[in-house]
Amino acid sequence: MDAVLTVAERTRVEATPDFDEWVAARGLSLLRLAYVLTGSREDAEDVVQDALSRALPRWSRISGLADPDAYVRRMVVNANVSRWRRTRKRETPRPVPDGALVVTGIALEDHDALWRACRRLPDDQRTAIVLRYYEDLGYAEIAEMTGVREGSVRSRVSRGIAALRAELGEDDD
Incomplete structure (x- = not known):
């Protein structure tokens, strides 16, 4: 027997994006966030995969929230925090791929130096700076x-x- 939906429920069902469509639209943004948080494409992919695998079974509830993007971004941040807590003692630095992140307004050499300096920050400081400024x-x-x-x-x-x-030799001014 078909259930009769109220107008509000029908609007919510119609406005609810399909998970695959939402991931297709927002996946690159999540990957960029994870990359800036982790500093590694492989780790970023793992973090996003973990967050999305946790979001999928809850998608009907998450998609009904006022801002599902913010909720899943938080899941990405939480997945990253869990990852670096697990691997804090085993972390090995990797070289940053050429052209991995483009920042306008600064020279490429300065960008590379800034990125290397960010990579050397403790994970909690880097996470806070990325969320604040990126x-x-x-x-x-x-x-x-x-x-x-x-x-x-x-x-x-x-x-x-x-x-x-x-590290970059700049004054506090």
Whole structure:
């Protein structure tokens, strides 16, 4: 027997994007975020795969949220945090592929130096800086996504920026 849907339920069902369509539209954005968080294409792919494999069985609930993109971005951040907690002691640096990330407004040499300096930051500082400046999130949003207090996020960003400035030889001005 067919169930009768209310207008609100019908609108929600019609507005709910199919998981495959949503991934096709948002997958590259998630991969870029994960790449900036991890610094490695392989790790980024693993992090996104983990997040999406957890999102798929819950997609009917996630797609009904006001901002499913934000929810899945948080899943990517959480998957990355879980990954670096597991591998913190076994991490080995890898070279950054040529042309991996394009930043406008700075010379290529400066971009490479900045990226290498970011890779040397502790994972928690790098995550906070990426979410603050790459994803343009506020401190409260970052705190909620990473599960730490807002003061800790501010401290991580501040310490990370100070470390970058010291390594790149820039003044605090």
